[in-house]
Amino acid sequence: MQFIKTRFNYLFGSTKGLILVAIAMIGLETAIWGMLSGPMAEMGVREVVVNLLGMKLVQAEREGRIIILYHSIAMAVVAIETYMILGLLKVKAFYKSAVTVLITVGYILTMIFGMGFAYFGHNWAFHGLYITGLSLIFFAGVLLCIALWPWEKEYMFSSLLSGRGAGSEGDYAHLKNGVDLERVAFFATAVTTVISALFGAVPGSYFGNGFETFLAENIIRLPEKTTMEYSVIGHLHIMLALICVMITLIIGRWLNFKGLMHKIAMPLMILGTIVLNLGVWGVVTPLEPVAHMIIYVGATPSMFAALLLLIWSWNKLIKDGTANLKKPTLGHKLAALLRDPLKFGPTWQMLFMNFTTSGIGIFMAVK
Structure with missing residues (x-):
């Protein structure tokens, strides 16, 4: 019994444990529902899984099922990010506890009852609990925005209570009054995320009331779209x-990104995030013809900020790994860069994605 209690406290009482549970939930859902994919259907696996688990699949409801599947996984991903934010940034104890409880209960309700409703018969109580889970996550997001308020005196660099430590102002992007621009970037991203959630919730509220469910990939190339369709795609x-x-x-x-590149990157990230959102929100307004150009303008500084992080990170990994060598060779530098895959991996993925997907996408769209 003590073992179970210890495990439970770790899984739901620590940042690493909460992240582990969410990853496990995503992995389990991906493993099971991945068996319903096209290649699995061709091999006969899909039929076996459907019959074994008692799923009730109606072809006409496919789009609705996939939308719930998307959101179930996405809510767990958002929860993981939230746990990381609460673990990395200084936040008042009340908000940390409240946000953690709300978003944990929220994403679990969303995943379990959303998938139960979509794939195992339409029990409308399950649908209600699915919506309840989404609502709890939204409320957790609102509380997170309050918790991240960057103009709180104790979070400023000018305060001795600064989370970065007194006297560290010169290393990080901040305003003259001590406001931490990195915290402003977190705050701006959290606020725009909450607003953009509403951007998708509005058309979602019309489902079953004259608004036909669809997948964005099926209409993205159509020249004419309704306001609701633009809203879903933008969301x-x-x-x-x-x-x-x-x-x-x-x-x-x-x-611990810092230095000159940090001072350049944070204002760019804040600017890019705000402009990007304004462009997306403008898609459903008469400004739609120019909204996409605004989106590209917003995406560019954000991507450049990420590139600065990559350059700083790789440079630091190389310097730290070759600090004991007087004249490191190219091989030494490469070995130092790759010696810690946990620190190298995320920035490598940024490079790969920005140059093979995001950057090319923006270039082709503008062209």
């Missing part, structure tokens, strides 16, 4: 972008 794109922005900020905080 999914901006939420993915904001998840990526928040991951970048988390990685930077974890690596």
Whole structure:
């Protein structure tokens, strides 16, 4: 019994434990529902899984099922990011506890009852609990925004209570009055995420009331779209972008990103995040013809800020790994860069994705 209690306290009472539970939930869901994919269907696996688990799949409801599947996984990802933020940034104890409880209960309700409703018969009580989970996550997001308020005196560099330590102002981006610009970036991303969630919730509230469910990939190339369709497409794109922005900020905080590049990157990240959101929100307004250009303008400084983090991180890994060598060779530098895959991996993925997907996408769109 003590073993179970100890395990439970670790899994739901520590940052690492909470992250582990969420990752396990995502892994379990991915493993099971991955068996329903096209290749699995061709091999006969899908039919076996459906019959074994008693799933009730109606082809006409496919889009609705996939939307719930998307959101179930996305909520767990957002929860993981939230745990990391609460673990890395200084936050008042009340907000840390409240946000943790709300988002944990929220994503678990969303995953379990959302998937139960979508794939195992339409028990509307399950749907209600799914919506309840989403609502709890939204409220957790609002509380997180309050907790991250960067103009709180104790979070400023000018305060002896600064989380970075007194006398460290010169190493990090900040305003003259001591406001930590990295915290402002976290705050801006959290606020715009909450607003952009509403951006998708509005058309979602019309499901079953004259608004036909669809997948964005099926209509993205159509020249004419309704306001609701633009809203859904904008919602999914901006939420993915904001998840990526928040991951970048988390990685930077974890690596203790600082110095000149940090001072350049943080204002760019704040600017890019705000402009990017304004562009997406403008898609459903008469400004739609120019909204996409605003999106590209917003994405560029955010991506450049991520590039600065990458350059700083790789330079630090190389310097730290060759500090005991007078004249390190190229081989030594490469070995130093790759010696810690946990620190090298995230920034490598940034480089790979920005140069093979995001950057090329923006270039082709502008062209």
